[in-house]
Amino acid sequence: MEFKVSNVYKRTEDIYKSKKYRQIVSYGGSRSGKSYSILQLFSILLMAKVNFKITVWRNEKVTCRATVLEDFRSIIYSDVHIFNQFVENKAAATFTCKKTGSRIIFEGADSVGKVLGMTQHISFFNEITEFNEDVYNQITQRTKETVFVDYNPSKKFWLDRYRTHANTTFIQSSFRDNPFLEQGIIEKLLSYDPSNPINHENGTADEYMWKVYGLGELAEKPNRVYKGWGTISRHDWHDRLSEYQSYYGLDFGLSNPTALVEVKYDGDKTFYVRQRLYKPSQSMNMPISQYIKDNCPDIGSEDLIVCDSAKMSMVSDMQYAGFMAVPALKGPGSVDRGVNVVQAVNVIYTDDSRDLDDEYVVYSYVVDRYGLSTDQVIRKDDHLLDALRYIISYLINYLDIKI
Numbered sequence: 001m002e003f004k005v006s007n008v009y010k011r012t013e014d015i016y017k018s019k020k021y022r023q024i025v026s027y028g029g030s031r032s033g034k035s036y037s038i039l040q041l042f043s044i045l046l047m048a049k050v051n052f053k054i055t056v057w058r059n060e061k062v063t064c065r066a067t068v069l070e071d072f073r074s075i076i077y078s079d080v081h082i083f084n085q086f087v088e089n090k091a092a093a094t095f096t097c098k099k100t101g102s103r104i105i106f107e108g109a110d111s112v113g114k115v116l117g118m119t120q121h122i123s124f125f126n127e128i129t130e131f132n133e134d135v136y137n138q139i140t141q142r143t144k145e146t147v148f149v150d151y152n153p154s155k156k157f158w159l160d161r162y163r164t165h166a167n168t169t170f171i172q173s174s175f176r177d178n179p180f181l182e183q184g185i186i187e188k189l190l191s192y193d194p195s196n197p198i199n200h201e202n203g204t205a206d207e208y209m210w211k212v213y214g215l216g217e218l219a220e221k222p223n224r225v226y227k228g229w230g231t232i233s234r235h236d237w238h239d240r241l242s243e244y245q246s247y248y249g250l251d252f253g254l255s256n257p258t259a260l261v262e263v264k265y266d267g268d269k270t271f272y273v274r275q276r277l278y279k280p281s282q283s284m285n286m287p288i289s290q291y292i293k294d295n296c297p298d299i300g301s302e303d304l305i306v307c308d309s310a311k312m313s314m315v316s317d318m319q320y321a322g323f324m325a326v327p328a329l330k331g332p333g334s335v336d337r338g339v340n341v342v343q344a345v346n347v348i349y350t351d352d353s354r355d356l357d358d359e360y361v362v363y364s365y366v367v368d369r370y371g372l373s374t375d376q377v378i379r380k381d382d383h384l385l386d387a388l389r390y391i392i393s394y395l396i397n398y399l400d401i402k403i
Contacts, residue, residue, distance in 0.1 A: 007177045009037035021169045026150040028173035028216025034150040039072045052102035055120040059130035061108025068126045069106040109135045124148040133158045153218040156361045174216045189214045223365045230348040248305040249391030259383035270346040275353035289321035306394040328390035338389040356384045
């Protein structure tokens with residue numbers, strides 16, 4: 001009973017057996033065998049360990065069943081001896097090994113209750129870029145042994161911080177690590193290679209697609225809205241900018257995060273930004289105004305807070321609570337104008353503004369059918385960026401700040 005395995009499988013198995021790492025992160029190009037290798041290892045573990053539990057996660061359960069579950073099924077179906085050892089429960093999306101009682105469960109993080117209730121020996125996050133860090137933390141803190149992760153490096157995001165963690169290791173791979181890949185898929189991936197003149201003649205050369213899906217390397221999306229922002233340490237924020245006046249932008253959210261940013265202006269086209277709040281108001285258990293008073297006591301009654309004007313009742317609540325809260329500039333074209341204003345200035349944000357960093361790297365323009373950027377911004381994962389747009393636009397329009 002032997003699988004046909006790739007180099008990625010061998011590396012993954014060796015690292016797991018070494019027991020040196022709590023988290024094993026496999027990233028790389030398309031069809032490199034990342035997730036397939038992890039699932040092959042899981043099938044072996046389920047047959048070897050008694051009453052062992054593995055959970056496999058996608059952001060939505062329906063996607064998990066249509067992708068990762070199907071891969072696992074194809075693995076155990078490939079060998080009749082392995083297939084005969086498992087019982088599938090299609091309704092529950094589980095496979096149980098008859099000999100050991102161990103099982104694998106395919107779940108979606110779209111059910112918060114299940115996320116909070118699950119405990120397991122191993123958890124596997126397939127396409128981790130789909131998950132927010134809170135969901136990841138809820139699952140991993142209930143994982144007894146090892147956390148497996150895989151993704152295509154199509155954007156910089158919160159998991160990159162784990163590169164400095166001693167208990168985490170990263171495995172990079174590309175399609176060249178998968179000897180079983182169909183020739184048609186190889187040719188498709190090779191068609192992105194910008195170093196090949198034929199690809200330019202055919203109009204298929206694409207540096208971003210080649211780096212991310214061909215080579216498995218991180219690359220910046222060409223349709224990003226904001227680029228070139230810098231970072232400053234929290235220490236330098238307090239040490240170097242203590243004399244600058246603070247202004248605030250506030251975007252309201254009920255199930256989405258309520259986002260608050262603090263902004264300081266240096267008088268020469270540069271805005272320094274610090275994330276202060278990123279939390280859905282429905283989980284605050286108190287009015288937003290009171291939550292800000294309790295958690296940001298340095299914000300006083302004379303500090304300007306430019307708020308989301310789509311929720312004027314909440315602006316009024318902030319005013320009634322004693323804050324100098326004013327509505328943001330709105331109206332037809334206000335988003336585009338605000339984006340243009342932010343693009344025209346220098347932005348430097350504190351390195352502990354993690355959610356702001358996540359929004360910054362994914363905030364993008366819609367692309368057309370030919371893969372070219374349009375002027376339409378994708379309105380998603382933009383709560384802190386909206387708050388930032390409110391305050392910078394207001395300052396430039398009403399306080400005579402020149403850019």
